[in-house]
Amino acid sequence: MTLTIWHVIGILATLAVIVGVSIYSGRSVKSAADFDRGGSSGPWLVAGAIMGALVSGQATVGTAQLAYSYGLAAWWFTLGAGIGCLLLAVGYVVPLRHSGSTTLLGIVSQRYGKAAGYWGSVLCSLGIFISVIAQVISATALLTTIFPMGMGAAALVSVAIMTLYVVFGGVTGAGMGGVVKLFLLYLACIVGSLTVWSLSGGVTPLLGRVSDLCQAPGMDAVLGLSGGADAFHTRFLSLVARGPLKDVGSGI
Template sequence: MTTLTVIGIFCVLALIIGVGILSSRKVKDEKDFINGGGKAGSLLLCGAIMGSLVSSQATIGTAQLAFNYGLAAWWFTLGAGIGCLFLAVVYVRPLRRSSCMTELQVISEEYGALPGKLGSVLCSIGIFISVLAQVVACAGLITVLFPQVSIPAAAVLSIAVMCVYVIFGGSWGAGMGGVVKLILLCIASIAGLIFVLVSSGGVSGLLGGLKHLLAGTDLGLIQKSANGLNNLNTASDVSNRFVNLIARGAAKDLGSGLSLVLGVLSTQTYAQAIWCGKSDKVSRRGALLSACLIPPIGIAGTAIGLFMRAHYITQAEVAALANAGLPAPQLPVLANTIQVFPSFLLNHMPHLFAGIVLGTLFISVVGGGAGLSLGMATIMVKDIFNKITFKNSEKRRTGAPRTELLVTRCTIAGILLVSAVIAATVSDTTINDMGFLSMGLRAAVVFVPLSCALFLRGRINQRCALLSIVISPLAVIFGSFLNLSFDPLFLGLAVALLICAIGYFIPRKKEAVLQGKREEATL
């Protein structure tokens, strides 16, 4: 890595740190910290959403998956964009009219304190797994760029930047940092896409390069032993894998897309951005802007992954060819596929620009972890801390401004510190596998009860809602051990829908309608 690359990286880091410090001046109380005081515009709201949603999986992960599966890697950003579209069109007005500050508050006010508290705990666990994945990815990126830095040191550096990103400015910091990152990421994506298309001779040239390298060649015929993928015997096999939205199977890829849609609707971080807006119209525009901008970033990442597949091989493929007594192509070797995106930047882009993009990539991962930690802290403080600390029901809802601001900041710091400790000892592979479980847990806990609370007020029996919140995530966990041909999230959603459908036909007695208030009074 050249001096210009390092300068580019540190210029971006300095810019983001400056934005974080500047945003702290806008925080006067906990409302400013949690939801920007409800004063954010559409661009700031879009920055808050994309700052968390466009992170390691949307950038590093998309290029990594495209290296092996091509167009199917688009599902993460495509599903995220569709989720933002549903958030804008269907959920903005009901969420804002609920006058709540967390999704679990919406559930608690409809079904009572116990469903809300259990949902808060389960949802926090799911979000924490994603925060942990972001810290691991961030630490991994640091060690790729600076091999001399140890994993523990990289994890500490990761959470330090995350703290600056969000802990001082809260929603303002996440939003303003997200806007800066959004601009840099869009420029990087456009530049990367243009380079790939020009250097490859367009889409047809890119596909031709893949077929030349893989169709019926020694490298194409050792894919099973090297990568656990089907061998590529013909040009048709190459097209079916790399130019196919459901290359991993319809159930797998469509399920991945749907899990992203429901994940956006079930995660506190993105609902929190909606509450930041000045009005319903502003919030809707911010979510719609996110829906338009996220999928193209995925297209750029996919194109980069395909370009790298046509010009690089992995260490595992070199070993498989050697075991088969075959020579390896004279191509650069990647130690593992997580290096796809960083290697593209370091080896194929101008040095200063590569540094700026790498810095942006680092901030993308940082923003994801910071935004998710803010959402988790909000749930823990609003839905757990306040209910334990304050006797008065209105205080439970609003909290004591100074105390709550301090507790929220300390909670964010604690979440990130625990994540760093775990990240220093847990492997990347384990965290990536748990990421799917995280998305399933959040959607299983929140999506169906929340939707019923917003659109079927007073219609669902409270005990059935409670059963849905408890049993649905257990179904997801159980399904993850069964090696199902589809995402275990579907099993959890089916259970939630069935239980809530039964609850729809069980009348809510007048006493049941007041049950939530009685539970609040006894806490």
């Protein structure tokens, strides 16, 4: 696909909106408590912060790549994330509110002592660091695919945007940015799905075109397919295409 000026304008406008929301939200940060807890954040900002963090590069670029390579098996990540949010809402919200703590690590400190809270913070920080690396890798791949820039420059741009996002806005910026990001993702998915549906003529013709594309010369080597149409249906229409333990385990 050849990028047009409208593609570039759309991409730059999206980045500008995200950065602008973060800077704007920073105006409400007056203290460390505002930065850490978002002051009087309402349910929309809290939901935006949680879902914005969940629907990240792994859930968009990573899951899209998995769906391209294995089809319906990519559904397990979405299922696991949804079940996790449901368990959080049903099982943890009320005890967390009654505890008076703002984080799960606060509850751990209350129950098991400051040492447990300290080591929990260290482990969570390491996990977040790994997650940030995954986000930078996803953003770098996206930028180098769209723009004529090297890996180093794309990584620096990604880190700079993420730094603005965190430093200026804190939790409020994460919440507002998450709401904006979810809106843009839903809009893109709905518009894209309707466009593909109208152009393809329905599910059966669409699957037929995808099957033909996957069996095009050279694609079998790229995707690791052999056996023609049977291999396509086994690979892309199976919920456990990578193996039951691996796919179901990723959902858990």
